[in-house]
Amino acid sequence: MSEPLVISQLPYEERYTLPAIERLADTPEQVLHKQTRIRELLRKRNAVLLAHNYQRDEVQEVADFVGDSLGLSQQAARTESDVIVFCGVHFMAETASILCQDKTVLLPDLKAGCSLAAALSIEELREWKAKYPGAVVVAYVNTSAAVKAESDYCCTSANAAKVVASIPEDKEILFVPDKFLGAFVALQTKRKNLIAYPGYCHVHRTIRSGQVTAMLESRPEIELMIHPECGCVSSCMTKVLDGTLPQRRTFFLSTEGMFRHVQESPAKQFAVATEIGMLHRLRIQQPDRDFLPVNPDAVCAFMKTITLDKILRSLETLSPEIRVPAETARRARRAVDRMLEIV
Numbered sequence: 001m002s003e004p005l006v007i008s009q010l011p012y013e014e015r016y017t018l019p020a021i022e023r024l025a026d027t028p029e030q031v032l033h034k035q036t037r038i039r040e041l042l043r044k045r046n047a048v049l050l051a052h053n054y055q056r057d058e059v060q061e062v063a064d065f066v067g068d069s070l071g072l073s074q075q076a077a078r079t080e081s082d083v084i085v086f087c088g089v090h091f092m093a094e095t096a097s098i099l100c101q102d103k104t105v106l107l108p109d110l111k112a113g114c115s116l117a118a119a120l121s122i123e124e125l126r127e128w129k130a131k132y133p134g135a136v137v138v139a140y141v142n143t144s145a146a147v148k149a150e151s152d153y154c155c156t157s158a159n160a161a162k163v164v165a166s167i168p169e170d171k172e173i174l175f176v177p178d179k180f181l182g183a184f185v186a187l188q189t190k191r192k193n194l195i196a197y198p199g200y201c202h203v204h205r206t207i208r209s210g211q212v213t214a215m216l217e218s219r220p221e222i223e224l225m226i227h228p229e230c231g232c233v234s235s236c237m238t239k240v241l242d243g244t245l246p247q248r249r250t251f252f253l254s255t256e257g258m259f260r261h262v263q264e265s266p267a268k269q270f271a272v273a274t275e276i277g278m279l280h281r282l283r284i285q286q287p288d289r290d291f292l293p294v295n296p297d298a299v300c301a302f303m304k305t306i307t308l309d310k311i312l313r314s315l316e317t318l319s320p321e322i323r324v325p326a327e328t329a330r331r332a333r334r335a336v337d338r339m340l341e342i343v
């Protein structure tokens with residue numbers, strides 16, 4: 001793989017403001033009451049509630065569908081509801097708007113941004129493309145609608161390798177914006193002409209290879225599931241290849257891939273290397289298994305901004321709405337459709 005591009009712009013950490021995580025004091029009865037009211041309003045508004053795997057537990061519980069970016073996009077694309085309440089982050093609601101221009105897409109809190117999406121502006125992408133004429137741009141779904149509109153393909157962690165493999169081998173690929181996923185996909189596909197943009201997610205970057213090694217050493221039977229956005233992914237993959245990490249217990253998986261893996265695995269204990277919201281659904285689906293976070297501090301404050309109260313307000317007022325302008329949506333649609341086709 002070529003050297004990553006270093007763009008001398010504003011440091012990534014200065015491009016976004018992390019919201020404070022609200023500590024909620026609702027009793028179980030109050031939670032149930034709010035969830036019941038949300039279900040009533042969803043019916044009244046002919047609305048569907050989609051929630052990402054990293055959402056708060058009580059938000060996941062009230063959702064019509066819980067999943068990863070790919071699954072949520074698929075659900076948005078096929079829904080017949082008039083309103084989509086998107087419990088995720090801004091770029092996800094934008095993707096829903098790209099796919100459903102005739103629907104009202106609500107994001108209950110506009111502070112739900114994403115550090116990874118903030119790492120790449122449209123100007124930076126255009127500048128980068130100009131340096132590599134003829135290159136194909138593959139954009140991870142964690143990008144703004146404007147960036148998607150400038151890209152040839154969109155992908156999620158679930159299908160990034162397949163998308164890259166579908167592009168003719170002689171074509172140079174600019175992979176944006178995640179350097180960890182880019183490096184992982186280049187290794188997986190043995191692609192030498194993939195150049196990864198140097199962005200990263202501030203949450204996944206904190207998941208380090210030392211934490212992974214310590215977890216595997218202290219629990220000889222535990223299986224390790226690593227999301228490819230993690231800061232440790234390339235070094236873990238190298239360690240699997242040179243035998244330092246046990247191949248039979250180490251798996252690189254998207255969040256939905258983790259659910260499938262657990263269903264098929266005989267293991268009783270799993271170490272989970274991603275945002276800790278994942279543990280809730282895993283524990284509900286597999287109550288007889290044990291799930292441990294590799295880094296218990298891997299919490300996405302953006303994802304946690306959405307609360308039951310904000311969903312209620314959003315359904316009552318039909319705001320805040322996310323609407324991608326028609327021309328941007330039309331141009332981004334080609335890349336997003338390719339993401340949905342290659343699964």
Ligand code: SF4
Pocket residue numbers: 054089113114115116117142201202203204275300301302303
């Ligand atoms: S976990 Fe990282 S990539 Fe996912 S929404 Fe939060 S900041 Fe973005």
